[in-house]
Amino acid sequence: MSIANLIVLVIQGMLIQNVILTLFLGICPFMGVSKKSQSAIGMGLAVIFVMVLSSTITFAINDLILEPRELGYLQTIVFILVISGVVQFVEMFVKKTAPYIYKMLGIYLPLITTNCAILGLALIIVKPELEYGYAEMLAYTIGTALGFTLVIYIFSTIRERLENANVPKAFKGAPIALITAGIMSIIFIGFAGLV
Amino acid sequence: MNKKQNFLKGIFTENPVFILLLGLCPVLGVTSTLFGALGMGVAFTSVLLLSNIIISLIKNLIPNEIRIPSYIVVIATLVTIVQLVMQGYLPELYDQLGIFIPLIVVNCIILGRAEAFASKNNVIDSTIDALGMGAGYTIAIALLAFFRELLGSGTLTIFIYGDINIKFNLIPDGASFEPITILVAAPGAFITLGLLLGVINAIKMKREEKNKSKATANS
Numbered sequence: 001m002s003i004a005n006l007i008v009l010v011i012q013g014m015l016i017q018n019v020i021l022t023l024f025l026g027i028c029p030f031m032g033v034s035k036k037s038q039s040a041i042g043m044g045l046a047v048i049f050v051m052v053l054s055s056t057i058t059f060a061i062n063d064l065i066l067e068p069r070e071l072g073y074l075q076t077i078v079f080i081l082v083i084s085g086v087v088q089f090v091e092m093f094v095k096k097t098a099p100y101i102y103k104m105l106g107i108y109l110p111l112i113t114t115n116c117a118i119l120g121l122a123l124i125i126v127k128p129e130l131e132y133g134y135a136e137m138l139a140y141t142i143g144t145a146l147g148f149t150l151v152i153y154i155f156s157t158i159r160e161r162l163e164n165a166n167v168p169k170a171f172k173g174a175p176i177a178l179i180t181a182g183i184m185s186i187i188f189i190g191f192a193g194l195v
Numbered sequence: 196m197n198k199k200q201n202f203l204k205g206i207f208t209e210n211p212v213f214i215l216l217l218g219l220c221p222v223l224g225v226t227s228t229l230f231g232a233l234g235m236g237v238a239f240t241s242v243l244l245l246s247n248i249i250i251s252l253i254k255n256l257i258p259n260e261i262r263i264p265s266y267i268v269v270i271a272t273l274v275t276i277v278q279l280v281m282q283g284y285l286p287e288l289y290d291q292l293g294i295f296i297p298l299i300v301v302n303c304i305i306l307g308r309a310e311a312f313a314s315k316n317n318v319i320d321s322t323i324d325a326l327g328m329g330a331g332y333t334i335a336i337a338l339l340a341f342f343r344e345l346l347g348s349g350t351l352t353i354f355i356y357g358d359i360n361i362k363f364n365l366i367p368d369g370a371s372f373e374p375i376t377i378l379v380a381a382p383g384a385f386i387t388l389g390l391l392l393g394v395i396n397a398i399k400m401k402r403e404e405k406n407k408s409k410a411t412a413n414s
Binding site for chain 2: 021022023024025026027028031073074075076077080081084113114115116119120123124168169170171174175176177178179181182183185186188189
């Protein structure tokens with residue numbers, strides 16, 4: 001596995017198979033926490049942190065415990081428990097060691113348990129047909145997490161401007177935000193031929 | 196609240212998709228065909244129904260501090276059951292829904308109903324609540340899928356199982372209708388849902404205006 005391949009996987013996770021705009025995962029925080037760019041960055045950083053940690057742990061559990069014992073059907077239950085445990089642990093750890101970061105991310109961490117991007121990615125990377133090893137898994141996860149943060153930040157800056165735009169009354173708020181996301185998604189289709 | 200209102204609130208006033216805007220990932224992800232949307236609706240409703248029944252039955256046994264993790268374990272177990280049943284008996288649907296079946300676990304609506312309704316009400320009311328919410332959810336995603344598939348590929352797929360393939364092709368042979376392919380692709384999901392929400396808002400506002408003018412006319 002060469003470095004170039006890993007970089008390709010990062011770009012693939014970030015732009016080509018963007019977790020929000022192409023795979024439709026993590027729409028709830030995408031719509032809910034994107035009204036201000038400050039909170040979008042907070043959510044993005046929290047997702048990077050938790051996603052990389054929980055994907056690594058779930059991948060290892062699947063590789064070392066579930067697969068050798070043919071317990072693949074337990075993936076959903078095991079992964080969701082691991083993710084909620086990791087989120088709880090990260091919250092306590094950050095609160096104790098880095099109060100400054102906790103202040104910034106604190107309110108977003110509990111929301112991440114029900115962020116389907118985290119569980120979705122954990123389930124995608126263990127798919128047998130992908131044949132990911134640990135390095136590829138990590139590269140793809142980092143790419144996906146960066147892609148989430150990038151898109152939610154761009155979207156939040158657009159939404160800040162949309163506040164003042166002259167939108168028909170019925171389309172104010174969620175409808176126009178969804179249409180904006182659709183246009184962003186069209187742009188991301190353009191990345192398809194990148195690799 | 197009587198039983199009829201309890202059922203209807205899931206479809207109209209508290210529709211999980213159009214009003215509460217919850218659990219949008221599968222709403223966008225599986226609605227490129229009507230078949231996927233109906234299948235998702237049935238899977239979602241069965242998980243919600245069973246989880247509401249089980250949680251309203253065991254609500255007094257669960258200590259308050261660990262109720263959320265307990266609910267998640269109950270829901271994850273039910274989702275795994277639905278997933279295995281679907282994989283065994285409806286493989287075509289299973290392939291089409293893909294990752295969105297296990298992701299029912301983190302669907303905010305199911306955990307939300309467990310926390311907000313089933314943990315406070317008896318079994319019968321929780322059952323009716325689940326049926327209403329499930330119906331509201333299914334109607335919403337079927338509506339979205341109807342527009343996306345009809346305009347995006349000119350067909351309506353109702354059911355696929357083995358050799359049985361109920362699919363209506365609505366473009367007559369030789370007609371020069373070019374379907375709007377973008378609607379079945381990823382961007383179309385966002386745009387169609389945005390337009391639908393806008394239309395629903397417009398209808399709601401018109402109705403409110405009518406009620407207001409009626410009220411002023413009466414006074």
